[in-house]
Amino acid sequence: MRQPYINGFIGYMIIIIIYFSNSFSGPLFGKAPGDREIAAFFEKETPAFLEKSHIAGGVVAVVQGGRTVFLRGFGFSDLEKKTPVDPQRTLFRPGSISKLITWTLVMQLVEEGKIDLRKDVKGYIDFELPGGFSQPIAMENLMSHTGGFEDRVIGLFSKDTSGLISLRDSVTQRIPVRVQSPGRQSSYSNYGVALAGYIAERISGRPFADLARERVFDPLGMDSSSFQQPLPELLAARMSKGYMYDQERWNEEAFEFVNDSPAGALSSTGADMANFMIMHLNDGEFNGARILGRETARRMHQSHFRLNPGINGFAHGFMELDRGEERIIGHGGDTIYFHSMLMLWPARRLGIFISFNTGTGFLSYNPGALIQQFSDTYFPQKSGSELAVQNPSDANIYSGSFAVNRRPESDFMKVISLLMAVPVEVSPQGGLMIPNLLTREMDRYVEIGPDLFQKFDGVDRVFFTRNEAGKAQSLIFGAMPVMMFVRPPFWESRALNLALLILGIFSLAGAVIFRPIGLLEFIRRKERTVAERRAGLTALALVIVHLGYFGWFAWILLGDFIFAKPGLLFSKLPWAGFVLGLMILGFSFIAWQKKFWSLPARLNYTFFAAGSLGLSAFFIFWKFAA
Numbered sequence: 001m002r003q004p005y006i007n008g009f010i011g012y013m014i015i016i017i018i019y020f021s022n023s024f025s026g027p028l029f030g031k032a033p034g035d036r037e038i039a040a041f042f043e044k045e046t047p048a049f050l051e052k053s054h055i056a057g058g059v060v061a062v063v064q065g066g067r068t069v070f071l072r073g074f075g076f077s078d079l080e081k082k083t084p085v086d087p088q089r090t091l092f093r094p095g096s097i098s099k100l101i102t103w104t105l106v107m108q109l110v111e112e113g114k115i116d117l118r119k120d121v122k123g124y125i126d127f128e129l130p131g132g133f134s135q136p137i138a139m140e141n142l143m144s145h146t147g148g149f150e151d152r153v154i155g156l157f158s159k160d161t162s163g164l165i166s167l168r169d170s171v172t173q174r175i176p177v178r179v180q181s182p183g184r185q186s187s188y189s190n191y192g193v194a195l196a197g198y199i200a201e202r203i204s205g206r207p208f209a210d211l212a213r214e215r216v217f218d219p220l221g222m223d224s225s226s227f228q229q230p231l232p233e234l235l236a237a238r239m240s241k242g243y244m245y246d247q248e249r250w251n252e253e254a255f256e257f258v259n260d261s262p263a264g265a266l267s268s269t270g271a272d273m274a275n276f277m278i279m280h281l282n283d284g285e286f287n288g289a290r291i292l293g294r295e296t297a298r299r300m301h302q303s304h305f306r307l308n309p310g311i312n313g314f315a316h317g318f319m320e321l322d323r324g325e326e327r328i329i330g331h332g333g334d335t336i337y338f339h340s341m342l343m344l345w346p347a348r349r350l351g352i353f354i355s356f357n358t359g360t361g362f363l364s365y366n367p368g369a370l371i372q373q374f375s376d377t378y379f380p381q382k383s384g385s386e387l388a389v390q391n392p393s394d395a396n397i398y399s400g401s402f403a404v405n406r407r408p409e410s411d412f413m414k415v416i417s418l419l420m421a422v423p424v425e426v427s428p429q430g431g432l433m434i435p436n437l438l439t440r441e442m443d444r445y446v447e448i449g450p451d452l453f454q455k456f457d458g459v460d461r462v463f464f465t466r467n468e469a470g471k472a473q474s475l476i477f478g479a480m481p482v483m484m485f486v487r488p489p490f491w492e493s494r495a496l497n498l499a500l501l502i503l504g505i506f507s508l509a510g511a512v513i514f515r516p517i518g519l520l521e522f523i524r525r526k527e528r529t530v531a532e533r534r535a536g537l538t539a540l541a542l543v544i545v546h547l548g549y550f551g552w553f554a555w556i557l558l559g560d561f562i563f564a565k566p567g568l569l570f571s572k573l574p575w576a577g578f579v580l581g582l583m584i585l586g587f588s589f590i591a592w593q594k595k596f597w598s599l600p601a602r603l604n605y606t607f608f609a610a611g612s613l614g615l616s617a618f619f620i621f622w623k624f625a626a
Helices: 005-013 035-053 095-111 139-143 167-173 190-204 208-217 270-281 294-301 367-378 412-419 494-513 519-524 530-558 573-594 599-621
Strands: 057-064 067-078 242-245 250-253 329-334 339-345 350-356 400-404 422-426 432-435 442-449 452-455 461-466 472-477
Touching: 035 057, 035 067, 035 367, 057 270, 067 270, 095 139, 095 190, 095 208, 095 270, 095 294, 095 329, 095 339, 139 190, 167 190, 190 208, 270 294, 270 339, 270 350, 339 367, 350 367, 400 412, 400 472, 400 494, 412 494, 422 472, 494 530, 494 599, 530 573, 530 599, 573 599
Parallel strands: none
Antiparallel strands: 057 067, 057 350, 242 250, 329 339, 339 350, 400 422, 422 432, 432 442, 442 452, 452 461, 461 472
């Protein structure tokens, strides 16, 4: 495989995982570092981090007290030409940090009385959203990712303009399914942000890219920032190359075009993002230019949606990234090749933006790890061992497997809920063992409050909700309030579905090799009856269908399927397999009745019938089929 796309699509679903935790906002602890300390930290740690993570280049911008105190490029924007990163001129792709620009625009329109955050969004659009729920979707639901939409991944990116569609087409032609009532659960939605951007575009009567330039970039002196795709020629010449590191080499990749542009199409420099951070830390003002009223800016930073006071949630568009007693807001941003993080400490008037230009597969979302190291160095917080309750609850009520609620329901990316299942185990030392979602290493958590757990030797937190019977029904990681993990029904359990997949593959292998379907055996035997030959031919057709489907899907995975048009990724072969499976199940009853073949051959035939039906059911349920 040329690039680790299998890891990439798993990784995309946790694209916004940030290496921070949460807790209560409160007084400041720890003295803020001075300019020299900040510079010394990042001058030392960033090059080491880039080398360890195989990153070609990056930029770091730090603001404090209303000014930029550190701005530096590291590594290269073009490895072939050995062009160093220039923090003033080199453009990066901040990915979902684009959303903060969109929400700033929305809040400008709220301030002008043109948008009501609590009004049904259908009053602002010129097309119909899917129904099914009595509760209307409000703009504030879109801001907190509680609109109730399924996720969309395939078709979000394109490698050329042929796959790029207009914002209107993106929100009207690719409408996701609504899967839950608004306002109940956070489930990250690029579509929701694109919809908000489209509403801003309709109200203003200006294309979204122009709206961002006129209302945000120009007033803030962000002259090197744009949502245009392709970039204007002058900016395109300064755009960093994107890379994928694979097997000890950097592969240069094409510019990533992003549909749902308000959710992730921004290109910008470290210097420009510093101006944006200063504006927010100055309550809407930058160098005398005020783009948000003071109270409006502060409202954006206030907590808006939390399932529990001790766990992170959302401000108005900003993620809450509170760490211990430190109030932190911000947003992560990832494309396939660029990985970024923006974090603000409002009370300290401190902000950090970091962006890297290299993807390294499953573990490539690392800018937050560098900021975590900075935060732990200067603002250390109490660990779980220091906050643990004296009389913890029965840990067994929390154990089990939990599946992510952020998933597509309309295509095979639905299977992410199996791949990202979170096992929770009771720790022999007390508390719970819960995996790190990136490394999958189990960490020990101890109870610090009702249904609230914190890492024994750290600050990461997990909160559980319970059902009426008192058993844990879902969990939320404090580091990523954008999704929940819910105890799945048995038919979606990882064990059952893995068993279906394994048994199906083994039954297929047995059918290919052994009697009565084995290909060589089928060719050699001439004395079969008509019924035997029909049973054998039907099974042979099913073998070909299964092998054809596996070959087709392998071809899809080996290609750049995240960039593909959604309609190209579906096949009707699993449906054909299901019908043929029912037919050979019927033939298996006849075989036992009429004693076709030997006993081992009949067992193998019946096993193939059952395994094939299970395999087809797996592919159909998880939306691998058209």
